[in-house]
Each structure stands twice: as C-alpha cells, then as structure tokens.
Amino acid sequence: MAVQRAQADVFRPYGRKELAALLRRSSLTEQYRREAQAVAEVLPFRTNSYVVDHLIDWSAVPDDPMFRLTFPQPDMLPLDDRLRVAGLLDASASRALLGEAVRGIRSRLNPHPAGQLERNVPTAGRQGQSGEQGERGIPGIQHKYRETVLFFPRRGQTCHAYCTYCFRWAQFVGDTDLKFAGDVEPLVRYLREHTEVTDVLVTGGDPLVMSAGLLARCVEPLLDGGLEHVSTIRLGTKSLSYWPHRFLTDPDSEELLALFRRIVAAGRHLVVMAHYSHPRELSTDVALEAVRRVRETGATVRVQAPVIRGVNDEAGLWAELWSSAVRLGMVPYYMFVERDTGPQDYFAVPLVRAWEIFRDSAAQVSGLGRTARGPVMSADEGKVCVDGVLNLGDDEVFVLRYLQARRPSWVGRPFLARFDPRATWFSQLAPVSGVPDSSPWARLPGGLTPQGAGAGR
Template sequence: MATVLPFRTNSYVVEELIDWSRVPSDPIYRLVFPQSDMLPESDVIRLATLLRDGAAPAELRTAVHEVRMRLNPQPAGQLDLNLPYLDSQPMPGMQHKYPETLLYFPRQGQTCHAYCTYCFRWAQFVDEPELKMASGDVENLVAYLRAHPEVTSVLLTGGDPMIMSGSVLARYIEPLLALDQLESIRIGTKSLAYWPQRFLTDPDADETLRLFERVVKSGKNLAFMAHFSHPREMETDLVERAVAALLGTGAVIRTQAPLIRTINDHPDTWSNMWRHQVRLGMVPYYMFVERDTGPQDYFAVPLARAYEIFQRAYSGVSGLCRTVRGPSMSATPGKVCVDGVAEIAGQRVFVLHLIQARDPELVGRPFFARFDPQATWLTDLRPAFADRFPFDPAAPARRISA
C-alpha cells in the first residue's frame, strides 16, 4: 500500500491517540495506517507480486504510476482549472477558484506531521513531481494580490503550513500584513490533532505564537482551519493547552473534516466532536464529503446516508454548534451542499445549493438532482426538472415536466 499511497506517522499519534487493543478497528489507526482493501484487489495483488519477486525498480515505478493515475490524483482541476496567471504568466503553487479567496502552497509546507489515509491531497506527498503544487516566491504572491484587489482572503495550505518553522512561516505571512485589501489570513492545518506540541514545547513555539499576535494586531482576522476527524483527537491535555495558546493570540479556530467510512460515519461521533470543539472555544465549520480521489471507494459514504448522518448530528447539538455546514462536496463547479431529500411533483430528489462557486451568480441558488441512494459524488447525480445543472456549460436550461 505504501508504494502507492503516502504513509507517515509520529510518536504522539502512535502513543497517545491509537488504542492498540482495538487494532485494526481503532479509528485513529485506520486514519493513519493504510489498509490492504483501500486499493482494488487486482492492484494489490499485482504490486505484492512485483515486490515479492524482486522486480526491477523501473518496473515497480511504472506499475505504481499506473495505479496512482487511476486514482484521480488531482480532482476538480487543481493543476489546470484553478491555476492563476499574472501578465500571461502562470503562478504555480497558487489556486484562485473563487474571486475573493486565493490558496497558496508554501514550498516548505508540503508535508504533514502525519498523513491521513483519506487525504485528497495525497499526490503532494508521493514521488510524482508533475502532480505537486508549491511555490517559494512570496514576491509573486504579493504581486498577484495587488493585481487582484477582489481577493480579500489568503489560505495557506499544503501539506500543512505548520510543519514550517516560525521564521519560515513569517517570511510568507509578514509581507501580507501590508496589503490593505486582505481581511483574513487562513492556515489549513492538522497540527492540533497530530502534533499539538507545535504550539507548546517545540523550540520555536513562542516565536510562532508571537507571529500570530502580530497578524491579529495588524487588523486582520487570523483563522486556523483545523482538521479534526474524530473526537479522540481532542481528548489529550496537550490539545486543550494548544487550543488555548492559539486562541490567546487572538486567532479564531474553525474546524472541518470529511465524512469517512469506518472512522466517523455515525451521527454521535459528529455531535460529540462539535460539542467538544465548542467547549474548547473552536467554531464548527464544515462536514465534507470524501473527495473523488485516492481510496474513495473505501472511504466514501453515499450522499443520502451522509445527509442523514449530518441531520441527526445537527439536530442533537445547540445553536452554537450549528455554525457547521454540510455535507459539502468540493467539486469542480464549487462547494455543493446537500440540503436534504424531498418529494416534489411526485419525484424524490436531492435538494442542493452552491456554498461557493466559480460563477458567483450561482452562489446560494437551490437546484435539484434525481435521488440516487448509491451516489457518492456530484458526477453520480442527474438533474431533476431540467436537462442540465445550472453550472453545466450548455445551452440555457430547458424546463421539462417531472
């Protein structure tokens, strides 16, 4: 499995989070350690045979590459549709999918403290250079932002930017503080779950926290987009102290995770997680649908079941937890939210809307898809009451009878 999908863990995850008496069913174990059924059986047999027979490195690399390419390593056009340009020059290591938000991939942040087996950016961590997104050119980042005043929020992502030292992180963040157009700086990170020592006992922990204080004092909102996939990740004293340290800088912590089969596909898991996050001072933000990449067939939950899990979890928490949105698909046209299942004109349908969209005119507009109990992604759905979805590049929609 590790010849195809990236594998990395650390002593904190192994010693503090995994319940080894429950392996292999322990959710954190499955979250970090690849399982043989995460790939099609034919691929596993082929790779195992090559390894057993001592195949030449070139032959093994070719086989691994073929398997990876079938796993849709770059969903939603990450390397082409989202790539911005400045004066006709491509800006590698950036994505500009929505007008007001720019994603930036710092070169030194293209790894994590541990890898999630479900990670939709798994291609960042394997030996396929043409699939990677990264930039070390802060000057180009600033120049692009100055040329695009509509951008009000920058998201540093990866990998995990918090793998960088405080001084390196400052080289990326401090130039942004002089840009009046920016209202917020976001950092996507799993570090609170996988290495909370980053904010407590690492040699540059204090230096990093002082940097965050400078961001807040500059008048910009600093938001940590913290990935918590299971309540167990918030149960240690280190996590509580790390969250308190971050909040003490004036930063906001918003939480998000995908819905993943065998790990968190139960309403109680989510309601417990949201309540715990609120108790610690964090803001529940997103429940995502597992993306159409990597071992999606292993982790995916049908959209009908995903909505049922979300609705049951949502109905069992207070209003402070109901800042969360979902289940949401980060698909090619934008973030598509499943609002429910309804019967309209005798037809059972999914009710959906775009939380974010490439075309801002589509944001918030409801649309419908035929109900399919097996559908796990937007591309599995078919329009209801129309011959196309509103974001489809086709002739104007023609109304048809139910």
C-alpha cells in the same frame, strides 16, 4: 512561560520503512500486513510517535478509527493492484519495475480532482482567476473563488502525519509533475493586482510543518501596505491534532505563537482552519492545551473534516466533536464529502447517508454547534451542499445548493437532482426531468450535465 520539554515531546516521524514494525503492535494477519505494505508503496504513509502512542487504540486495530485514519488499509486499492505490488515486493523486484507498476495505479486514482491544475491556477497579470489554456500558471497559487486565494508554500508540502483519505495525496508521493507549490513573491504581486481578494488560505500539506521563521516569511509580506484588502489570513492545518506539541514544546513554539499575535496586532483576522476528524483528537491534555494557546493569541479556530466510512460516519461522533469544539471556543465549520480521488471507493459515504449523519448530528448540539455546514462537495464549479431529500410527486429528489461557486451568482440558489441512494459524488448526479432550466445544471459550461462537467473518474 515556556513549557518543559521531555523526550516524548520530540517530533519523531515514521514512514514506509517503519510500517512493518509498527503493524506488529497489533495481532494483524500476515496477509493484512503484506497488503498494507503494498498499499503504502502507492499511497503516501507518514505518522509520528504522538499519533501512534496517544491517538490509536491498538487493542481495537484494525477497526480503530485513528488507525484507519492514518495507516494504509488493504482495501484502499483494488485487489489486483495490491496483489501485483505485493508480488513485486515479495520478488524483490527492481525499483524501476515497481515504480512503473505504482505509477500506473496512481494515474488511475484521479490525482488532481475538481480541475485543480487546469482551472484553478491563475496566470500572471489581470487576466482573471483561471489561466487560459497554454499560458503558464503562477506556481503555488489557486484562485477558484473571487474572494479567496489558496497559497501552497514550497516548504509546507508535507504534514506531521498523513490521512489515508487525503485528497492531496498526489503531492506527497514525490511525483514532481503532480506537485504544485511556490514562493510568496509571485503571490504578493498577484494580490496587489487583485483587490477583490479578501482571504488568503495558506495551505499544503500543512504549512505548520514549517519553522516559525519560514512561516513568517510567507505570511508577513501579506501584512504590508498595499495589501489591506487581504483582511483574513487562514492557515489550513491538522497540527492541532497530529502534533499539538507544535504549540507547546517545539523549539520555536513561542516564536510561532508570537507570529500569530503579530498578525492579529496588524489588524488581520487570523483563522486556524483546524482539521479534526474524530473527537479522540481532542482527548489528550496536550491537544486541549494547544487549542487554549492558539486561541490566546487572538486567532479564531474553525473545525472541519470530511465524513469518512469507518472513521467518523456516525452522528454521535460529529455531535461530540462539535460540542467539544464549542466548549473549547472553536467554531464548527464544514462537514465535507470525501473527494473523488485516491481511495475514494474505500472511504466514501453515500450522499444520502452523509446528509443523515449531518442532520442527526446537528439535532444533538446547541445552536452554537450548528454553525457547521454540510455535507459539502468541493466540486469543479463550487462547493455543493446537500440540504436534504424531498418527495416531489412520486419521486424523491436531492435538494442541493452552492455555498461557494466560481460564478458568484450561483451562490445560495437551491437546485434539485434525481435521488440516487448510491451516489457518492456530484458527478454521479443528474438533473430532475421536468424541472425548468433555471437550475445551475442548465448553466454548466457547454450546457453539459454534471456527468460531463464534473471531475469524476
């Protein structure tokens, strides 16, 4: 039965032009607002009426986690950079001058981490997963792991709101050479030739910003004869959090849910990879109803997010999130580590702290909540999980493991790294001296240590 539509249920986006007015909802200092506006010139800002009216506690701003998750914070950029942009705004500098300063700052923020452009974009034909140097890649496709292809549909490269920590921020700032998106036909041709692929992850941005009709045009060709090897279709989305009305009262909500049912009826495993950063995202009636409606279609919902300083860097929050997820029939999946891009310095949590948060969260939930894995770094060579810290003689070491890897033979093998209490990313780690060269360190391309082979800045 269709749900009644009220004025509050109509999607109303807010962007940089509305930022000043939105920030006046709280008693922030003039300096804070000026610098936040400068940050919004460099990094993308977009939110909507549901996030602003129902998820943010304005009495707790600027410390409120949902505010930090969605609104620019001055310290996301180095002081010099934000003061330079703020000065240009104060002086009503020309767009050309401002644009030049902004481009310079963005280029220092590692816009495409972990070799996404160089190593993940395949070329046409059977050459293999990664394109050879000089060959033209297939737009809109990344193929990093043997079984899984990522598809970035051209019309799905935005979100209902942007996360301040987004590792795909570069796609949202209008810089065309930083974007990658494509159409479904080349994807289908590629998949016909790559029968090793079992999973297609439709991602963005957020593919559920597309109308149900557009999404159907992206997904239904995957149900055709000849692609039976694609047994799982995943949809990467934060719409269950940022715009749950997508599944209730949008004009095409019913059409969207019907599409989900068709995918399931076609014998495919449909998985909604739901990005939830904080338990508050599951606190409203509309959010709960959205989960219920999605699950009713036969889709599985898996829950994942990075651990972010000032947003969710407390074990109790993760335990609450995973417990709520299990209660609602969803599956806790990944706790990620914030990637080495954009304002990572501001949001990053040291690896040792991330591991402690994971360990202490898992200790507070039942076995069904412990389906979550982490903390995981999506690094250049694969997904590296921090399994813990051990004493090895007089030294402390990190115990690491590839959960997923470009080279399948690396998956599941533990290896060690020197303990570093300040390390926040794989590229900052180093092998343990005296440990035999049987670890993945020794087999990195060219025999490089991770400092050379990773995607560090």
